[in-house]
Amino acid sequence: MRIVTLKEIQSMVSLSAATVAVRDAFIDYSQGLIEQPDPMQILFKDELGRLTGDCHVKSAQKKRHAYFVIKVASGFYNNAAAGLPVNNGLVLVMSSDNGQAVALLQDEGWLTQVRTAAAGALAASLRDVKKTDCLGVIGTGIQAYLQVKMITEKLSLKRVAVLGRSLEKSAAFCRKLNEELDVIAVPMDSARSVCHASQVVITVTPSERALIRAEDLPESLHIVAIGADSPGKLEIDPSVFHAAKIVVTDDHDQCLHHGDFGAAVRAKAIKEDADYAMGKVLSGQYSELDFNGTGISIVDLTGLGAQDLAVASLLVDQFSTSL
Incomplete structure (x- = not known):
């Protein structure tokens, strides 16, 4: 399994290419080519019941596609006041052929930000x-x-x-x-x-x-x-x-x-x-x-998990031959 850092990810994914990939993902999803389970969400609240953070787990697989993905993305809204990043996360890319882990994208939430x-x-x-x-x-x-x-x-x-x-x-x-x-x-x-x-x-x-x-x-x-x-x-x-x-x-x-x-x-x-x-x-x-x-x-x-699959595949396709 290849571990890819945020710096590497940002150097390999252009915003314009991500937009094209996300557009294709929307269309594929509407045509029934992509399956995605309901997202899992963890909500964090303060003592007054006000929402202070959330964590989303989304996933997707595409018919006749080499990979499926599981994405974890968090947002903690008060982090900025403490000098911490508001968003974080990672994407796990796995083989659709044998279920083996292909890559761990330590994107710190950046791919979620880009696909959004x-x-x-x-x-x-x-x-x-x-x-x-x-x-x-x-x-x-x-x-x-x-x-x-x-x-x-x-x-x-x-x-x-x-x-x-x-x-x-x-x-x-x-x-x-x-x-x-x-x-x-x-x-x-x-x-x-x-x-x-x-x-x-x-x-x-x-x-x-x-x-x-x-x-x-x-x-x-x-x-x-x-x-x-x-x-x-x-x-x-x-x-x-x-x-x-x-x-x-x-x-x-x-x-x-x-x-x-x-x-x-x-x-x-x-x-x-x-x-x-x-x-x-x-x-x-x-x-x-x-x-x-x-x-x-x-x-x-x-x-959509379909968007996460799209941007992760865009990245992994660039180094898949060396895996």
């Missing part, structure tokens, strides 16, 4: 945008940074509107974006301000309360919801789903269980069968869908 950002970029690109349009981001962590980097590069956007937990955090994040990326990022003081300044909005927080509500919406907006990947998390109020003309989910059952879509269904704001599958949208099976013009569209992403 790739999915966000794909979801954002469902809407046509002009170079003068604005990307809104709610959140200021590493995932927010990667989302901005990958989406602005993919859609050729330069303007970014940012909302963090405080104006200070928003301003600091904007300075980082402006210094390191080819964008002009501006801090905002409310979700409404972000929504009205933007054509596409990404939410990437561990929030347990809705951040965007119907009263925050402009006439037209494309929302990509990423943060609600565990039970109890919520970023998009059910009223927003009630107002939406299009709702897309990466996995129907998973989003029902712990996505914003599921919260909206339980609130009876939207019907349980009102969503479209991300993989089928990407493959053009829903040609009637129009993400442009007026109206609200939402993509609810909770993260």
Whole structure:
């Protein structure tokens, strides 16, 4: 078994290649070529019952594919205050022929971050945008940074509107974006301000309360919801789903269980069968869908084992001949 360090992994996986691999994984999954068990989740709470961390275990196998994977990814939200990384994890790659361990990818959560950002970029690109349009981001962590980097590069956007937990955090994040990326990022003081300044909005927080509500919406907006990947998390109020003309989910059952879509269904704001599958949208099976013009569209992403298989295979394929 080969053990691969984070430094090696980052040198071998490009963001653009990861996006292509994740797109193919979505389509393969929608066609029944990939099997993935329900994810296992461990939630950590403080003495007041507030969510302070989570650990996800996801896995997947693909028909006639050399490997299957088991991924462990953790996020402990208070780590930054202690000078520790918020995210960590690893990916175990095993042979589909004999069950032997092929590689242990000590990615420290980086591959999960990349495949999540790739999915966000794909979801954002469902809407046509002009170079003068604005990307809104709610959140200021590493995932927010990667989302901005990958989406602005993919859609050729330069303007970014940012909302963090405080104006200070928003301003600091904007300075980082402006210094390191080819964008002009501006801090905002409310979700409404972000929504009205933007054509596409990404939410990437561990929030347990809705951040965007119907009263925050402009006439037209494309929302990509990423943060609600565990039970109890919520970023998009059910009223927003009630107002939406299009709702897309990466996995129907998973989003029902712990996505914003599921919260909206339980609130009876939207019907349980009102969503479209991300993989089928990407493959053009829903040609009637129009993400442009007026109206609200939402993509609810909770993260698939299929994505983990895709990025891990992308990496292992590069050194498999030497194993």
